[in-house]
Amino acid sequence: MKKIAWITDTAAQLDEAFIQKHHVHVLPLSVVFDEGSYRESIDLTQKEFYDKLRLAKVSPKTSQPAIGEMLSLYEKLQSEGYDLAIALHLSSGLSGTFESAQSAAEMSDFKVYPIDSKIGSFPMVKMIETGDKLLAEGKGVEEVVATIKEMTAKSHLSFIPSSLNQLHKSGRVSGTQAFLSNILNIKLVITFVDGKTVMKEKVRSNKRAKNTVMDALRADMAKGTVPEVAAIHCNNAADAEIWKNELLQEFPGLKVQVVQLSVCVGVHAGEGTTGLSWVAY
Known part of the structure; x- marks a missing residue:
């Protein structure tokens, strides 16, 4: 062999x-802050990254x-x-x-x-x-x-940023959009389509956003086999655990794990982001 x-x-x-x-x-x-570059999992832990992100006046870059x-x-x-x-x-x-x-x-x-x-x-x-x-x-x-x-082609990942503040800092949305979303409690559902992240839905309330992601999972569960799902998050394990428990209530036989996303996602989506990911076989 x-x-x-x-x-x-x-x-x-x-x-x-x-x-x-x-x-x-x-x-x-790597994540590049004003003072230097840090290799993920080597020079910078998840906790250290989010501590630095909260204090950063300029949004870091990734490399x-x-x-x-x-x-x-x-x-x-x-x-x-x-x-x-x-x-x-x-x-x-x-x-x-x-x-x-x-x-x-x-x-x-x-x-x-x-x-x-x-x-x-x-x-x-x-x-x-x-x-x-x-x-x-x-x-x-x-x-x-x-x-x-x-x-x-059978892999799915959708996430819901807690707010649009970090997306604004990283240049992905305007200041006006971020301000209005916070005032009106507008949530974005961002998903991968052919290798790129796209805004799938813009809805009022986190509950509706989560249901949008759940509908995509339900569709794959109905037409194929999804043996395992990950409740994904950016430094928000508590809300990911809640979502895990909600999944298990609806799909008792499903294997569900909680997974922390790369800090490179956190650079753009921001702390508090949650979502779901799975592969349909």
């Missing part, structure tokens, strides 16, 4: 147990791993006896990480299969989990890559 490495970035938010079990190599995305960092990792894997790697990265609609991986793969004599997840967070975890299972069953790498690419 060939020795195959998994590569991803911190958008997947893998825990240490998963990283060790599946032998995943994680490249950090992708450098091509040189990718090439160094590929060389390291080759020296460790790996035959090839599958590199699953954050949606190219949000970050240049996937394109950098493609360029790095072309520059390296180590074989790498870069994949655009067309999403982030929980579905990336399921893609690696599924791919590793197929490899263990003896499936060829091309079949595994094809299966993961099929999963990208």
Whole structure:
């Protein structure tokens, strides 16, 4: 059997147990504040990020791993006896990480299969989990890559920012829009469509926004198999737990976990954001 490495970035938010079990190599995305750049999960914890975000007068930026960092990792894997790697990265609609991986793969004599997840967070975890299972069953790498690419079209992630303040700071909405949304309790439902985030709904009240996301889940539950859902959040585990319990009341047999989103999402969506994510099989 060939020795195959998994590569991803911190958008997947893998825990240490998963990283060790599946032998995943994680490249950090970075957050750039006025005073400097911080690598996610290395230089900056989730708590430290949100503490800094609350005090920041200028909204931070995000940056992708450098091509040189990718090439160094590929060389390291080759020296460790790996035959090839599958590199699953954050949606190219949000970050240049996937394109950098493609360029790095072309520059390296180590074989790498870069994949655009067309999403982030929980579905990336399921893609690696599924791919590793197929490899263990003896499936060829091309079949595994094809299966993961099929999963990208069946993956869903929608979130509801707590307010539009951070979206305004990051230049995504105007000051007038942010002000009116706070006064009128207008909530945005933002979802991934073909790898890009789009505003799906603008509704009054958080309850209506949540029901919009729930309707999308109900539709997938009705037409296919959704064995697991993630209640996702930006430093708002309490509200994510409430949503988890609501899901379990409606779907008692459903497996639901609470998942913290990458701080790179927090840069734009802001603290307090909640949502749901799943893969329809």
